[in-house]
Amino acid sequence: MPPHSVAPKANSARQDLSVVLVTGSYDHEIRFWEAWSGICSRTISRQGDSGQVNRLAISPDKRLLAAAIHKKVNVYEISSSSDAPILTFEGHKGNVTAVSFHFEGKWLVTGSEDGTIKIWDLRNGQKHRDYDNGAPVNDVCIHPNQGELISCDQAGSIKQWDLSENVCLLDLAPAGDVPIRSVTIASDGSCLVAGNNKGKCYVWKINDDTSEFPRFQAITKFQAHYKYLTRCLLSPDVKYLATCSADRTVRIWSIGRNWDFKHEKTLEGHQRWVWDCAFSADSAYLVTASSDHIARLWEMSTGETVRQYSGHHKAAVCCALHDGPG
Incomplete structure (x- = not known):
């Protein structure tokens, strides 16, 4: 476990500032939490601003927080106590549903219900590139090679985009027009997992050794939930997949050597839909956010809640x- 893990600390007298844990809510608030104590250390309140907080991303150096808020993205300085963003990116005409930082922190990618994916330059605050996805975008992730994007959309497509050019390299539709809700790519670039509105997950192996760009090979598919799936996320060590659902649970799947996914455990405790999740750097803990107004910290080995974060009103x-190195 890393020295700055989210693991509870019994004898610590102050917050471990190397751990950044943030939640966003329909109450228009963004809350920073002391991971081990469960205390809210900072609240960015936006009561006068229209639109809920949809997605959050922390820059690799832990300096910036990007918040997708309705049709725009606000970028906040994490070390600051100010509620004012240092940058605001406007240009989407629909709800912003995805936000992610480039590993060097030089640019930001966003996806929207307006059917576009946009690249924003954090150095000059300008839009760098537009991609026309052709359908409302539900999620976007950056390939570990930092040269491609993977998006999924309401029309049931998974697309691979080349970041050096405005071109779609691959278009997959594993279940016809059933909307794909979430995509996640392994930290080593070895596989891609996508989950759809009917609770089914699809897995592709990514081969980089046969062409300039990854080639996707369908490996398996499985029924993760029997209700709406909201998020799927591979752990940093690529040993687990977490799936969140409208059935109020998070399911943990262990990944075998032959890319077989086995149901390991079910995390139960949330009282309403579970919308989002985030792994700790060592894959030993998982944070979840739910419609029950609460976020939880789970210990992966036991499947138990070790901390609860209460404070949101919606x-x-x-x-x-x-919680990894900055």
Whole structure:
């Protein structure tokens, strides 16, 4: 376990500032939490601003927090006590549903219900590139090679985009027009997992050794939940997959050597839909956000809640955690 883990600390007298844990809610608030104590250390209140907080992302150096808020993205300085963003990116015409930082922190990618994916330059605050996805975007992730994007959408497509050019390299539709809700790619670039509105997950192996760009090979599919799936996320060590659902649970799947996914345990405790999740850097803990207004910290080995974060007044729909090196 890393020295700055989210693991509870019995004798610590102050917050471990190297752990950044944030939640966003329909109450228009963004809350920073002391991971081990469960205390809210900072609240960014936006009561006068329209639109709920949809997604959150922490920059690799832990300096910035990007918050997708209705049709725009606000970028906040994590070390600051100010509620004012240092940057605001406007240009989407629909709800922003995805936000992610480039590993060097130089640019930000966003996806929206307006059917576009946009690249924003954090150095000059300008839009760098537009991609026309052709359908409302539900999720976007950056390939570990930092040269491609993977998106999924309401039309049931998973697309691979080349970041050096405005071109779609691959278009997959594993279940016809059933909307794909979430995509996640392994930290080593070895596989891609997508989950759809009917609770089914699809897995592809990514081969990089045969072409300039990854080639996707369908490996398996399985029924993760029997209700709406909201998020799927591979652990940093690529040993587990977490799936969140409208059935109020999070299911943990262990990943075998032959890419077989086995149901390991079910995390139960949330009283309403579970919308989002985030792994700790060592894959030993998972944070979840739910419509029951609460976020939880789970210990993966036991499947038990070890901390609860209470303070939001409406649904907690997104969370972000960074406890690795900055």
